[in-house]
Amino acid sequence: MQKIIVVGGGAAGMMAGLVAAKQGAQVTILEKNEKLGKKLYITGKGRCNLTNASEPDVFFGNISRNPRFMYSAFDAFDNRAVISFFESLGVRLKTERGNRVFPVSDRSSDIISSLQRALKRHGVTVRLCTQVKGLCTCADPKIGEKSDSKKDRRRGRITGVRLSDGRVLEADCVIIACGGLSYPATGSTGDGLRFAEETGHSVTDCRPGLVPLEVLEPEAAFMQGLSLKNVTASFLLGKKLLYKEFGEMLFTHFGVSGPLILSGSSYVSKYLPEKQITLSIDLKPALSVEQLHKRLIRDFSEEPNKQFKNVIPSLFPAKLVPVMIGRTGISGGKKVSEITREERCRLAEETKAFRFTVTGTRGFDEAIITQGGVSVKDVDPSTMRSKLVEGLYFAGEVLDVDALTGGYNLQIAWSTAYAAGTAAAKEP
Numbered sequence: 001m002q003k004i005i006v007v008g009g010g011a012a013g014m015m016a017g018l019v020a021a022k023q024g025a026q027v028t029i030l031e032k033n034e035k036l037g038k039k040l041y042i043t044g045k046g047r048c049n050l051t052n053a054s055e056p057d058v059f060f061g062n063i064s065r066n067p068r069f070m071y072s073a074f075d076a077f078d079n080r081a082v083i084s085f086f087e088s089l090g091v092r093l094k095t096e097r098g099n100r101v102f103p104v105s106d107r108s109s110d111i112i113s114s115l116q117r118a119l120k121r122h123g124v125t126v127r128l129c130t131q132v133k134g135l136c137t138c139a140d141p142k143i144g145e146k147s148d149s150k151k152d153r154r155r156g157r158i159t160g161v162r163l164s165d166g167r168v169l170e171a172d173c174v175i176i177a178c179g180g181l182s183y184p185a186t187g188s189t190g191d192g193l194r195f196a197e198e199t200g201h202s203v204t205d206c207r208p209g210l211v212p213l214e215v216l217e218p219e220a221a222f223m224q225g226l227s228l229k230n231v232t233a234s235f236l237l238g239k240k241l242l243y244k245e246f247g248e249m250l251f252t253h254f255g256v257s258g259p260l261i262l263s264g265s266s267y268v269s270k271y272l273p274e275k276q277i278t279l280s281i282d283l284k285p286a287l288s289v290e291q292l293h294k295r296l297i298r299d300f301s302e303e304p305n306k307q308f309k310n311v312i313p314s315l316f317p318a319k320l321v322p323v324m325i326g327r328t329g330i331s332g333g334k335k336v337s338e339i340t341r342e343e344r345c346r347l348a349e350e351t352k353a354f355r356f357t358v359t360g361t362r363g364f365d366e367a368i369i370t371q372g373g374v375s376v377k378d379v380d381p382s383t384m385r386s387k388l389v390e391g392l393y394f395a396g397e398v399l400d401v402d403a404l405t406g407g408y409n410l411q412i413a414w415s416t417a418y419a420a421g422t423a424a425a426k427e428p
Helices: 011-022 036-044 056-061 067-076 079-088 109-122 189-197 259-271 291-303 310-315 318-328 342-350 410-424
Strands: 003-007 026-030 063-065 093-096 100-103 125-127 132-136 156-163 168-169 173-176 205-210 213-215 229-235 240-251 254-257 277-282 353-361 369-371 392-395
Touching: 011 109, 011 173, 011 369, 011 410, 026 067, 026 392, 036 109, 056 063, 056 067, 056 156, 063 067, 063 259, 067 291, 067 410, 079 093, 079 410, 100 109, 156 173, 156 392, 173 213, 173 342, 173 410, 189 254, 205 259, 213 259, 229 259, 240 259, 254 259, 259 277, 259 369, 291 342, 310 318, 318 342, 318 410, 342 353, 392 410
Parallel strands: 003 026, 003 173, 026 125, 173 392
Antiparallel strands: 093 100, 132 156, 156 168, 205 369, 213 254, 213 353, 229 240, 229 277, 240 254, 277 353
């Protein structure tokens, strides 16, 4: 019977352990927290957006780093399979806007509980409050003397793990599924990345991903709490368009956040803070510039004696009104009949390109995911097996693969965990 240790009891760890156990392996999950699924509990604002029901082309279009690496794993355990899997565990699911899939109860605890029951049913041993300090390896006799050491980076075979109290637990295979660096309060403190580096694997530069952004202009703080819906956000590096999408965003005391911003951060963070990025917000994306001019002319002509500050609330939320007055330079007390064509053009320009200077990202404690991780060049994409250490596997956020918001990142966790659990249970 294959003896497998899974390091990390989050989404990927629980799935990998369960899959391996269902195939007859003896599985132990080691979790340093006091409970399983601590980060999973807060995903989707506590509702757990567990996958996305979109077609494969849409799914891969939303993976921002190394999408090709996911082809085999997704094919073996795709979003439809994930939905069927949780339904088979008795969790009723629903699909919302953007094909986001949630439990009907809107409780992430239902997902965690269903996995815990399944782990118990299949005899998986779960050890909580147990921290792994390192991996144990030995020389592998299969690495012969003819190996060219300059090209062959193989480092032997896994034999187990070393715990924080000095004890060693032996295993035939070890699956690293302890996350990245985001939300360190949930236990994601980069342990898996350190284990990978200590065993010779390359780890790419890690940055906060799906994270709020800081901006230069103080107007953002003035508008703190203002949520803009049905706007288009464009991120530009000079004249180069990095990302553009329609949706919802939020102003904060430090800058901007919300779904549009979090997704955009995946495309701009690598340039920050060395380079400044321009965020351009189209406040009226449903109107062309010509249509917007016609609307302004119509609104102004209907009440020509009304002051500008009393007319534009029909166009913008209250918190945005003084900012637009300031940016256009149009006096709030000016009658709209006296507004010049040049002033109207400035108003239209600000409406279609409401700009802010992005100076940086918030930290890992506010990031949903980690961008970067164990290099996919060191991992077999079909099995998640290390190419350097026999018997070692990786799953979930520890890998250098990430996606936009909408359930895609959890799907990556499920798919990579399924591949790792399946292959580890069959390890020769």
